[in-house]
Amino acid sequence: MSDLSYHLKAESAAEVCDASPSDFVQLLKPRVMSLVVLSALAGILLAPGHVNPVIGFASLVSIAVGAGAAGALNMWYDADVDAIMIRTRGRPIPSGRIDRDVALGFGLMLAAFSVLTLGLVANWLAASLLAFTIFFYIVIYSMWLKRATPQNIVIGGAAGALPPIVAYTAMTGSFSLSSFVLFAIIFVWTPPHFWALALIKSGDYARAGIPMMPNVKGPDRTRLEILIYTLLLAPLGVLPFVLGFASMLYGALSLILGALFVALAVQVYRRRQGDAAEKAAKQLFAFSILYLFLLLALIVAEHGLGLAAFAAQ
Amino acid sequence: MSSIVDHDPFPRQDVSLTPAQQKSRRARNIAIGVALGLFALLFYVVTIVKLGPGVLNRPL
Known part of the structure; x- marks a missing residue:
């Protein structure tokens, strides 16, 4: 006999997400994002010749969202240490406003959308660089260096420094x-x-x-x-x-x-x-x-x- | 025929949201709607900019 009917475990009201949109914005680390936007804008404007404002704006948004995705994935991975540190324990995950898995899904979705959008809007070299930047920040810095060596932010700083190169490459296809x-x-x-x-x-x-x-x-x-x-x-x-x-x-x-x-x-x-x-x-x-x-x-x-x-x- | 539902370890329950949860869900839904709308608009404008009049140039 096969009976495909099943019920999912019902969520109790206490388990329902009650995060506000601003909690999700916080996951994107907006202050870091603002520096990324400024440095990427500098990279766009350094490009020689005429830059189409629409393509420039769309590339800038993609890079900013990519940086935000990296921020969300960083908060997903670092939720345990964020809960211990006074500076970070008010963040959405340690304070219980957003579930860790939700942050992971949110970060991965934004990362995928930002890279694909930059590829379609600008070029795939820039999109690959953006994907590498996100990978470097999460895997090389957050997962490996941050908890392993006092040189963590020296090497990890490369992720924060890459946006001008990504932006310039988005406009020109070159370095x-x-x-x-x-x-x-x-x-x-x-x-x-x-x-x-x-x-x-x-x-x-x-x-x-x-x-x-x-x-x-x-x-x-x-x-x-x-x-x-x-x-x-x-x-x-x-x-x-x-x-x-x-x-x-x-x-x-x-x-x-x-x-x-x-x-x-x-x-x-x-x-x-x-x-x-x-x-x-x-x-x-x-x-x-x-x-x-x-x-x-x-x-x-x-x-x-x-x-x-x-x-x- | 006895149904597996009779022995379901996870019986369906009604979920009643608190007013705060309803309010935050509505706010999230609006935010998702606005974000999707802006995303669609961005792609529309970029398509027009990249293809220009060529957007109409396709075999019928």
């Missing part, structure tokens, strides 16, 4: 030195940015068992490495002007901002105890965000408004 320079700036910017945060939140990371630099090599070694990376970053930040794809205004601003960044890193290096040490690390963390935002915003403004050609004269 360029200018997009690699933006990659290098974001890549070298990542360690001082995250290690400043790790100095402030070292207890949080230690409780969760994440081997961040201050927990493994100690705060003093972290301060030294922050200073070294900042000394590398300051000249890198000026490179767009030196190579001729940013104006004199950008050159001057990047010099001033780079010098300020180094000055704050020196403060972090020198102030090692008590409130002064924490204050210096907080200042460096806040300034690092402003630094990258201003450099990228200026490149976007110059190329978006056609000021680069004017300024170069």
Whole structure:
């Protein structure tokens, strides 16, 4: 006898998802996404020749959604450590607003849609790069490096630095030195940015068992490495002007901002105890965000408004 | 004929949602609808931009 009728286990009302759309938006890590949008926009505007605004916008949306998908998949995988850390325990999964499996499905669906859309709208080389970026962030960084080595955010930073290359490739189908320079700036910017945060939140990371630099090599070694990376970053930040794809205004601003960044890193290096040490690390963390935002915003403004050609004269 | 339903370990139950769950479900449905609409619009506009007048150029 075959009886194909069956009933699914009924959900009780308590098990029904009561997440709001804003909880799903939170899964996308909107603040990280905003940096991705800005750096990808810079990559799009650096492309030579006329960029169709519709194709540019659709590519930008695809890259942003791809970054959001990576954020959702990261929250799916890191739900256990997010629940331990004070900084992250209010996220949708550890706070119980979204089920882990729902986040996995949401992230995978968005990843697939973003890659396919970029492939159809722009080209498949850019789509492959976007897929690689998501893979790198989830598998190489989240699943492997994050819990294995204090160099986690150094190598993992490549995922956050790739969007300008993806965006430039979406517009041109090829690579360029200018997009690699933006990659290098974001890549070298990542360690001082995250290690400043790790100095402030070292207890949080230690409780969760994440081997961040201050927990493994100690705060003093972290301060030294922050200073070294900042000394590398300051000249890198000026490179767009030196190579001729940013104006004199950008050159001057990047010099001033780079010098300020180094000055704050020196403060972090020198102030090692008590409130002064924490204050210096907080200042460096806040300034690092402003630094990258201003450099990228200026490149976007110059190329978006056609000021680069004017300024170069 | 005895049915397997008689011994079903997971008997069907009615689910009554709380007002908060109903409200969040409605909000999620609206968000999905808007997202799908924007997605369709994006593909429509991109198709027109990429193909231009060629969108009409097809064998009948």
